[in-house]
Amino acid sequence: xxxxxxxxxxxxxxxxxxxxxxxxxxxxxxxxxxxxxxxxxxxxxxxxxxxxxxxxxxxxxxxxxxxxxxxxxxxxxxxxxxxxxxxxxxxxxxxxxxxxxxxxxxxxxxxxxxxxxxxxxxxxxxxxxxxxxxxxxxxxxxxxxxx
Amino acid sequence: xxxxxxxxxxxxxxxxxxxxxxxxxxxxxxxxxxxxxxxxxxxxxxxxxxxxxxxxxxxxxxxxxxxxxxxxxxxxxxxxxxxxxxxxxxxxxxxxxxxxxxxxxxxxxxxxxxxxxxxxxxxxxxxxxxxxxxxxxxxxxxxxxxxxxxxxxxxxxxxxxxxxxxxxxxxxxxxxxxxxxxxxxxxxxxxxxxxxxxxxxxxxxxxxxxxxxxxxxxxxxxxxxxxxxxxxxxxxxxxxxxxxxxxxxxxxxxxxxxxxxxxxxxxxxxxxxxxxxxxxxxxxxxxxxxxxxxxxxxxxxxxxxxxxxxxxxxxxxxxxxxxxxxxxxxxxxxxxxxxxxxxxxxxxxxxxxxxxxxxxxxxxxxxxxxxxxxxxxxxxxxxxxxxxxxxxxxxxxxxxxxxxxxxxxxxxxxxxxxxxxxxxxxxxxxxxxxxxxxxxxxxxxxxxxxxxxxxxxxxxxxxxxxxxxxxxxxxxxxxxxxxxxxxxxxxxxxxxxxxxxxxxxxxxxxxxxxxxxxxxxxxxxxxxxxxxxxxxxxxxxxxxxxxxxxxxxxxxxxxxxxxxxxxxxxxxxxxxxxxxxxxxxxxxxxxxxxxxxxxxxxxxxxxxxxxxxxxxxxxxxxxxxxxxxxxxxxxxxxxxxxxxxxxxxxxxxxxxxxxxxxxxxxxxxxxxxxxxxxxxxxxxxxxxxxxxxxxxxxxxxxxxxxxxxxxxxxx
Numbered sequence: 001x002x003x004x005x006x007x008x009x010x011x012x013x014x015x016x017x018x019x020x021x022x023x024x025x026x027x028x029x030x031x032x033x034x035x036x037x038x039x040x041x042x043x044x045x046x047x048x049x050x051x052x053x054x055x056x057x058x059x060x061x062x063x064x065x066x067x068x069x070x071x072x073x074x075x076x077x078x079x080x081x082x083x084x085x086x087x088x089x090x091x092x093x094x095x096x097x098x099x100x101x102x103x104x105x106x107x108x109x110x111x112x113x114x115x116x117x118x119x120x121x122x123x124x125x126x127x128x129x130x131x132x133x134x135x136x137x138x139x140x141x142x143x144x145x146x147x
Numbered sequence: 148x149x150x151x152x153x154x155x156x157x158x159x160x161x162x163x164x165x166x167x168x169x170x171x172x173x174x175x176x177x178x179x180x181x182x183x184x185x186x187x188x189x190x191x192x193x194x195x196x197x198x199x200x201x202x203x204x205x206x207x208x209x210x211x212x213x214x215x216x217x218x219x220x221x222x223x224x225x226x227x228x229x230x231x232x233x234x235x236x237x238x239x240x241x242x243x244x245x246x247x248x249x250x251x252x253x254x255x256x257x258x259x260x261x262x263x264x265x266x267x268x269x270x271x272x273x274x275x276x277x278x279x280x281x282x283x284x285x286x287x288x289x290x291x292x293x294x295x296x297x298x299x300x301x302x303x304x305x306x307x308x309x310x311x312x313x314x315x316x317x318x319x320x321x322x323x324x325x326x327x328x329x330x331x332x333x334x335x336x337x338x339x340x341x342x343x344x345x346x347x348x349x350x351x352x353x354x355x356x357x358x359x360x361x362x363x364x365x366x367x368x369x370x371x372x373x374x375x376x377x378x379x380x381x382x383x384x385x386x387x388x389x390x391x392x393x394x395x396x397x398x399x400x401x402x403x404x405x406x407x408x409x410x411x412x413x414x415x416x417x418x419x420x421x422x423x424x425x426x427x428x429x430x431x432x433x434x435x436x437x438x439x440x441x442x443x444x445x446x447x448x449x450x451x452x453x454x455x456x457x458x459x460x461x462x463x464x465x466x467x468x469x470x471x472x473x474x475x476x477x478x479x480x481x482x483x484x485x486x487x488x489x490x491x492x493x494x495x496x497x498x499x500x501x502x503x504x505x506x507x508x509x510x511x512x513x514x515x516x517x518x519x520x521x522x523x524x525x526x527x528x529x530x531x532x533x534x535x536x537x538x539x540x541x542x543x544x545x546x547x548x549x550x551x552x553x554x555x556x557x558x559x560x561x562x563x564x565x566x567x568x569x570x571x572x573x574x575x576x577x578x579x580x581x582x583x584x585x586x587x588x589x590x591x592x593x594x595x596x597x598x599x600x601x602x603x604x605x606x607x608x609x610x611x612x613x614x615x616x617x618x619x620x621x622x623x624x625x626x627x628x629x630x631x632x633x634x635x636x637x638x639x640x641x642x643x644x645x646x647x648x649x650x651x652x653x654x655x656x657x658x659x660x661x662x663x664x665x666x667x668x669x670x671x672x673x674x675x676x677x678x679x680x681x682x683x684x685x686x687x688x689x690x691x692x693x694x695x696x697x698x699x700x701x702x703x704x705x706x707x708x709x710x711x712x713x714x715x716x717x718x719x720x721x722x723x724x725x726x727x728x729x730x731x732x733x734x735x736x737x738x739x740x741x742x743x744x745x746x747x748x749x750x751x752x753x754x755x756x757x758x759x760x761x762x763x764x765x766x767x768x769x770x771x772x773x774x775x776x777x778x779x780x781x782x783x784x785x786x787x788x789x790x791x792x793x794x795x796x797x798x799x800x801x802x803x804x805x806x807x808x809x810x811x812x813x814x815x816x817x818x819x820x821x822x823x824x825x826x827x828x829x830x831x832x833x834x835x836x837x838x839x840x841x842x843x844x845x846x847x848x849x850x851x852x853x854x855x856x857x858x859x860x861x862x
Contacts, residue, residue, distance in 0.1 A: 019657060019661065021661040021664055021665065022661075024668075025664060028668065101656065101657060101660070122660070
């Protein structure tokens with residue numbers, strides 16, 4: 001952890017998001033808040049799994065980390081990704097927050113069944129998006145992470 | 148497992164058992180014929196035996212049935228043998244042929260009187276021809292046709308079988324004996340019945356929807372079944388009717404012959420009395436006995452003449468006296484017609500009647516000879532009466548109940564023409580005459596077969612009704628099937644629409660959100676550096692993106708109304724409407740007033756909220772003044788409950804009334820009033836989902852305001 005030069009309590013954010021603009025929004029709001037959390041981006045569930053399992057060359061996620069997960073994605077969607085990591089001994093305790101446009105009750109129910117930390121709707125306006133990022137910010141600051 | 152064994156193991160066990168039992172039973176009967184065990188082939192002494200050929204046919208069909216799951220060609224060739232055998236037998240009956248197949252395989256030790264020995268009965272040949280045909284059509288390659296043909300031939304067979312079983316069930320086996328001598332054996336009925344059952348289970352589906360898919364074929368099959376059943380009963384009835392008529396004709400002829408016989412007996416007795424009188428009145432003057440004899444001859448119609456012979460055979464007198472033969476004084480002792488009888492009556496001392504023969508005048512007739520004895524017992528000759536047949540015939544037609552049809556006399560040893568009924572006239576032990584009438588003559592005026600006619604009329608009516616009912620049931624079933632299919636398709640279409648609406652809204656909304664985001668970021672990053680015009684454009688861009696978003700939301704809601712199932716519950720209407728209105732954020736001067744509604748309705752709360760919100764929102768949005776009064780009246784009638792949404796807005800011109808409920812319709816441009824144009828379309832769709840109606844009362848030319856009236860059925 002020391003090798004990155006980041007204080008140990010700084011949390012890495014694994015952003016699993018296929019939309020470039022949404023990814024940009026996350027980066028922007030982090031910059032705006034003058035936060036230096038490293039952000040690792042994956043474009044779908046499969047990419048995120050590869051990164052977490054160290055299969056992606058040159059990219060890795062250091063502990064502690066938090067996963068910001070979109071639901072509607074190509075290749076492997078958010079719910080499939082959740083099911084996969086919850087059945088993986090090494091990854092089952094990862095903290096996941098769902099950040100999605102889907103307000104479908106079925107999606108919410110399934111997501112919570114996979115023990116997510118929060119289900120946040122990407123609202124229409126950028127401001128509400130920032131409010132969501134504030135929640136993420138608070139969360140990692142005050143919540144203790146599993147080892 | 149080899150393929151044939153696998154096929155065989157799929158066959159229901161009852162079919163295999165039944166077919167095997169058939170083969171066994173048929174083989175037993177064939178063996179019984181070979182061994183001459185009558186009780187085994189007949190079962191009951193009154194029933195027809197199962198003939199060797201019949202058993203052979205059943206054996207072939209049983210084997211054919213066993214081979215059915217394994218080899219199509221074995222089935223067809225075995226059944227073809229059975230088909231040929233039964234068809235040829237049937238044609239022997241119907242075309243009157245003699246093909247020599249009856250005893251081809253076995254020379255029958257016994258048979259039914261009057262029947263060709265060893266011949267399969269007509270009943271059996273009808274049943275078995277149709278039954279084996281249903282196996283033979285297995286040769287047809289087209290599956291649909293194979294099934295239809297099998298279905299139809301088995302129906303014909305089933306109709307006959309049903310009739311003949313009926314015969315056994317009601318204890319009137321002979322009713323259905325289509326030929327007088329033989330009917331269908333009990334064993335034949337059992338065997339062909341079980342074979343038919345196997346075949347029926349193969350070709351007729353026992354499920355209404357499946358039958359409905361074959362409506363036409365099933366109706367034809369049912370028609371064939373009913374027709375062959377009717378035909379069999381009709382044939383039985385007409386056979387029975389004919390037998391009854393024959394019995395009637397026999398009885399009539401019997402009565403006639405008895406009457407005639409009685410007359411003859413009377414005649415003979417009269418002569419006997421005369422002979423007795425002669426004995427007592429010897430010595431009476433000639434005048435007196437001649438008168439007596441004359442009276443006798445004239446009174447008795449049968450007689451031509453009466454003669455008195457003395458003991459030597461000489462004609463003592465005769466009445467009438469004038470005659471061409473046997474005159475008074477001639478001797479008949481040597482006459483071949485008389486001499487034998489004279490000796491006979493003298494010996495037996497009893498009256499005698501001669502057979503019918505030619506008398507010396509060339510007529511056919513018979514003699515009655517009565518012996519005469521003196522008081523002391525000495526033979527004193529005889530009285531002879533000559534009775535020509537012509538006289539007997541005249542008598543026949545002058546009886547109190549004369550014959551209604553021509554009757555001929557025949558000698559006892561004469562051959563009778565075909566189709567004639569006869570009765571014998573006897574005198575003592577002598578067969579004197581036969582009364583013969585042609586059956587055709589007797590039956591010509593016989594009463595018609597009303598039973599058959601009534602039965603036919605009844606059968607036609609009942610069958611038509613049954614077929615009509617069957618057709619209705621099948622059509623109804625087919626309709627239901629189509630409806631189920633349509634519903635399934637509709638469900639699929641709805642599900643597709645559901646997923647389309649979902650993806651479309653997601654896929655369209657996310658780039659829209661991105662555009663908005665990008666505009667915001669541009670705004671943020673440029674800050675004060677942005678020119679005034681560009682800022683205005685950005686505001687416009689923002690508002691158009693917003694409009695597109697609300698249009699998409701409205702479209703999604705519109706499609707959701709049709710998609711979600713209606714779930715009704717009982718609610719207080721005023722509370723429900725109030726809760727919907729409370730969800731709206733209306734401009735300050737806009738007031739919603741709720742009137743009535745203090746009753747419960749059974750409705751879908753979500754849809755009802757959608758309706759109330761959209762209509763109130765619509766009234767508020769299109770209002771042209773800062774202060775607005777929107778009034779919602781709720782009331783209940785005997786059949787309907789109503790909601791009225793009235794406002795004091797500008798109103799809607801009548802020419803637009805038809806259009807406002809359409810999708811994306813707005814009265815004013817969207818730049819003037821920000822609206823999706825979906826509110827009324829959504830409301831109307833929700834009303835329709837709840838089986839209600841919506842109408843608009845508004846005419847700005849008369850007064851301000853519009854009134855939407857909604858009606859929903861109670862219950």
